[in-house]
Amino acid sequence: MLKGVDIGGTFIKVLWEDGSREKHFIKDIKGNRERFLEKLRDIVLDKNPTGVGIAVAGFTSKTGKVFKSPNIPVLDGVELHELFKDSDVRIVVGNDVSVAAFGEWFFDNRDSEVLLLVAVGTGLGGGLVVGGEVFFGVCGSALEIGHHIIHSGGYPCSCGRHGCWEAYCSSYGLQRIYREYGGETLGDYVIVEKAKSGEAIALKTVEKFKEYLALGLMNMVHIFNPDRIILGGGLIDGMRELLEDIEEKVKELSEDLPSSCLSIRFSDAGEFLGARGALAFIKQHQSDIDS
Structure with a gap:
């Protein structure tokens, strides 16, 4: 087996x-x-x-x-x-x-021509499947999208650089935003639960997180022109009900042509x-x- x-x-x-x-x-x-x-x-x-x-x-x-x-x-x-x-x-x-992106295509999305998985948890990673084949790049390191820069000279990232997408959209990115807005140092799951219960600082934090998430996804739409973006990972799973408008936000930022081909879904793999x-x-x- x-x-x-x-x-x-x-x-x-x-x-x-x-x-x-x-x-x-x-x-x-x-x-x-x-x-x-x-x-x-x-x-x-x-x-x-x-x-x-x-x-x-x-x-x-x-x-x-x-x-x-x-x-x-x-x-x-x-x-x-x-x-x-x-x-x-x-x-x-x-x-x-x-390989997780391949799993999304293999089990749930075989109708997709260009599938992009964006997984957000402790860090942020990506995977791309084109025509049913994983795109690994020449050496195998393709789709390290968490380390493309969205803010020059911005927040420090776990990779040692500054301004990476992951530095804003990750567990530690969410925690950092919450602290900057005047909140205490809390676990990401606590911040998410506070947002669900209506705490003002947590809700403001989630909205800022979504801005950065949508900005990075817009870049991915313009670079890869996918027909399907799948969002997954531990932090995404916990925030799912708070991200219901993410497709709308991404399409508002993106050009009309790639937007017209795009749908954004959530992974069911947990x-x-x-x-x-x-x-x-x-x-x-x-x-x-x-x-």
Whole structure:
């Protein structure tokens, strides 16, 4: 049986072909490379899968080497295929949001010609599927859209630059906006709940967050001309009812021609967005081999 594995900074999530799900807490060992990789290997090979798709947050090459994973630095420089070279299990590896985008197309949006997934949680990432094929770029690092600059000299980003889209549209971006408007230091989920209950500062924060989200999405519309934008990720899931007008806001900012082709939807994959994409990725590879 096939399965998808999503390597996150707090959990490794697993989605099996039969719909079974698993969550493995790994935050307590992510500072220890040897223990982390041993745990990862055990999870991937557990129950003898016939093939495994692996989704990794960060700059991951087409050959499966993780060059840089800001939230999981123990993976920096790791060749994931080497970790399983003595196993007969077929392994495919890709950037988490790129393969998640493929999962959105594979399971729910096969009518889309150009699908863009924008996932917002701890950070912001993107994935692009064109004609049913993931666009990875030359090296595998395409669609790091969270690190395109929307404000020169702006907020510091986790990548070390300033003014990145992620610095404004992410968990820490939302927290920063809330503090600047006079709020205390709170978790993103608390701010969202306060907005839902009508707190003025939280509502103002969410509106500013939406301005930055719409601005970045406008840039994506003008660059990629997608027919479908899917919004997902933990923060988006929590804010969903507060973002009902986001398509309208994006179209107001965008040119008429690309707007006329566009619809914006929310992912239904929830926290298994990456694992579902990884499962779709290995299913596609297995299908290509069988044919």
